[in-house]
Amino acid sequence: MEIHTRQLRYFVAVAEELSFTRAAQRLHVAQQGLSAQIRQLEKALDLVLFTRTTRSVELTAAGAALLEGVRSALTTLEAAVEQARVAQRRESDRLVLGYLEGAALTLTEPILAAFRAQHPGVTVDMRQFTYEEPAAGLENGTVDVAFVRLPFRADGIRFEPLFAEPLVALVPSAHRLAELPEVRVRDLLDEPLLGAATTDPVWNAFWELHDHRDGRPAPVVSRSSSLLEELHKVAVGVGVVLTVASARWMPFPRVRLLPVADAPHNEVTVGWRVDHETPLVRSFVDIARRVRDANPELVAGLEQPDLDDCTLPLHL
The missing domain is CATH 3.40.190.10 (Periplasmic binding protein-like II)
Known part of the structure; x- marks a missing residue:
């Protein structure tokens, strides 16, 4: 059963006007087309919705029963469409x-x-x-x-x-590397390392220097969710961490920042x-x-x- 909302709207107009002529004028459609749509609706529903004479149009009992439900359904549909339009406007x-x-x-x-x-x-x-x-x-x-x-x-x-952005290493201020002006990647490979709290292998490979380890796993001793968490761990000697130069804008007691000369940006x-x-x-x-x-x-x-x-x- 295939029913279009246009047919339902046409049905409501005819039912309310009880005249195909007045309903066609109200809908701004040709009366012949309106009559054809109502016939198609009746065929799809296998119902007679109107009794027609040369002088009058009346709803059948089936038509009257259908009218109430169709009005409610069309009102609900119009409200749902308007809600969707509002949501789209808000989204845009x-x-x-x-x-x-x-x-x-x-x-x-x-x-x-x-x-x-x-x-x-x-x-x-x-x-x-x-x-x-x-x-x-x-x-x-x-x-x-x-x-x-x-x-x-x-x-x-x-x-x-x-x-x-260039990379830097954060090390405890008492660390053996802390007094150097800069370090190289090889200086960090055997250090206990702070990793990130993610399972993304691509991200971890970059920050744990996998390309420099000849297949050996990084000695990750702890994983963190933020720079602040890393700073706390470095300060108490849990490990060292590779991060970016803007970490200098968060100076932290007992933490030394060292540029990594040969690390990728x-x-x-x-x-x-x-x-x-x-x-x-x-x-x-x-x-x-x-x-x-x-x-x-x-x-x-x-x-x-x-x-x-x-x-x-x-x-x-």
Whole structure:
């Protein structure tokens, strides 16, 4: 049985007007087409809905019974459609932005300011994630776009690079390496290491220096969910940790920060799902790209930082 809402609306109009002529005028359709639709409805339902004479149109008992239910069904359908439209309007006026600790550092504020200026009616819902979820909500689709650090498992995710930050090692202030001006990767390979509280093998391989270990497992002694947790563990001598240069903006007692001269830089990007590239997502990515290109001094300060300058930037 195939019934269209148009036929039901036509039926209600005829039932209320008790005239095909007046119903056709009310619906702004041809009377012949209206009559054909009612006949099709009666055939689909296997019911006679109207008794017709040359002078009058009357509802049958079946038609009268159907009318009440159809009115209710059409009212419910219209309400549901309106609710869906409201939900869609709300969704189009909202962008969910995922990020890890630090987000895009000093580029975060100008990117968000430029986005809000271009989209004053859009709410940016910011959601912070820990090391447990390096994709910052992109993998499971709980965010629209995210500031993320590569690498991690990235099936179905695209990226726009913003900057690449140098790596540093955090060691206890009494550690044998603490007085060196810098260290190299080989200096860290046998150290008890603090890893991240994630099961993402790509993320762990990068931060645990797997490419330098000739297949040997990293001596991970503990796993953490945040930089603050790592700092506490380093301070009490649990292990050392590989992190990024912006960690200097969180000075911590009994922790020494050492540049790692030959380590790869860590790339910070804007990420989004290829199956969710909405107009707002495209606009956010375009704005992030423009802000990056318009602020070479900020990018240079992140890629070639002064590690002795621990002053927290005003807009972080």
